[in-house]
Amino acid sequence: MAYDQWTQFEEFASLTKGVVNVDTEDDAVTNWQVKVAKSNRSLKATITEQIPDERIAWRTEGDKGTVKGVVTFHPLGDRLTRVLLVLEYFPQGFFEKTGNIWRAQGRRTRHDLKLFRKTVMMSGEATDAWRG
Incomplete structure (x- = not known):
């Protein structure tokens, strides 16, 4: 279920605080609008690898x-899954590099991942699934 919900990229705008809008261009490419401070x-984003129910890797x-990222899903029980998210961020520009020094991007990511977890736990089922 966690994998299925993660693949609903358009819903990230309602699940997280950092994402404003997501448009799907094709099976492997999505366009994201994110909020950084006041801008x-x-x-x-281009999906570089996708193994259903196991792993999604992308480059943004x-x-x-x-950003290079990968999210993996590890079943621990019938209704329990460990979700691991690894991101490599390469900032460009003064504002982004300053934010990187203060680890702002990591804090935002952890906060949004907690919101995702809360949504998955409370909903009981995914809205749909994309198997790529």
């Missing part, structure tokens, strides 16, 4: 930086 940033390109 919005546009990012283009934007004017203010690049």
